[in-house]
Amino acid sequence: MxxxxxxxxxxxxxxxxxxxxxxxxxxxxxxxxxxxxxxxxxxxxxxxxxxxxxxxxxxxxxxxxPGIDRVQPLAPLIAAELFDTGVNMGPAVAIGFLQRALNALNRGGRDFADLPPATHIDDATLAALTAFLELRAPHGETVLLKALEALQGERYLHLAERRPANEAFLYGWLANRLS
Structure with missing residues (x-):
């Protein structure tokens, strides 16, 4: 897209x-x-x-x-997810999800170094994403997308548990924001 x-x-x-x-x-x-x-x-x-x-x-x-445009040529599904999550939770949260997922999927640092937290797509994040996609082709993007959606879903539940007024939005968030 x-x-x-x-x-x-x-x-x-x-x-x-x-x-x-x-x-x-x-x-x-x-x-x-x-x-x-x-x-x-x-x-x-x-x-x-x-x-x-x-x-x-x-x-x-x-x-x-936030640099999500830099992700688009490499992983269009990931870029779309980061954009949508960023709109709903803030770009820094979406990018944090990507970095957390990449860190958890780098096999203890054997595939690429852990990423320090950043609020935008920096060169290190782009390099880690590129390495992950190359090492895990052809299904890497799909697996990474599942990890991002899992993190997003957990955050929605946490927001509703922490502030009961957010329960008014939880069903819509889960229905409309998670694929």
């Missing part, structure tokens, strides 16, 4: 304007929270946030800036 298709999918899932009382993010439009919109320069009412503005925020803040 292209970034345009990924953004269209996210906007389709997130919908238009929302201000759910249990959502700590407050008012959102197209899945963009008020805090993110303000940080990106939006000064108007959230109900009026243009779709084009949201698209630009997704492209810049959830694709290019």
């Amino acid at each position: 292209t970034i345009d298709q990924l953004i269209d999918d996210v906007i389709g899932r997130e919908g238009g304007y929302s201000d759910h009382p249990a959502d700590r993010g407050g008012p959102t439009k197209w899945g963009i929270s008020e805090a993110i919109a303000r940080a990106a320069g939006w000064t108007g009412a959230m109900r009026d946030l243009p779709r084009d503005f949201a698209v630009a925020v997704y492209r810049r803040s959830y694709w290019s800036r």
Whole structure:
């Protein structure tokens, strides 16, 4: 999928304007929270946030800036998962999931060195991903995707257990965010 298709999918899932009382993010439009919109320069009412503005925020803040665009040519399914997880949990969380999974799958450091935590796709993360995909071809991307989804699912359960108000979102998160 292209970034345009990924953004269209996210906007389709997130919908238009929302201000759910249990959502700590407050008012959102197209899945963009008020805090993110303000940080990106939006000064108007959230109900009026243009779709084009949201698209630009997704492209810049959830694709290019965290470096997920660098993953796309190597592992398009992983890039799509990182983008979607980043939109829902923040890019740093998504990238942390990737690094944790790669560290756990490197066979005790025999395949490639453990990755130190980073908030973006750095050269070390890209090198580890490349090595993993080469060593574990042809199924490496599929296995890594399962690991990422397992980490994401565990986090959703943790969020709902820690804050009961999040139970209002758990079913949708599991139904719409995990493949």
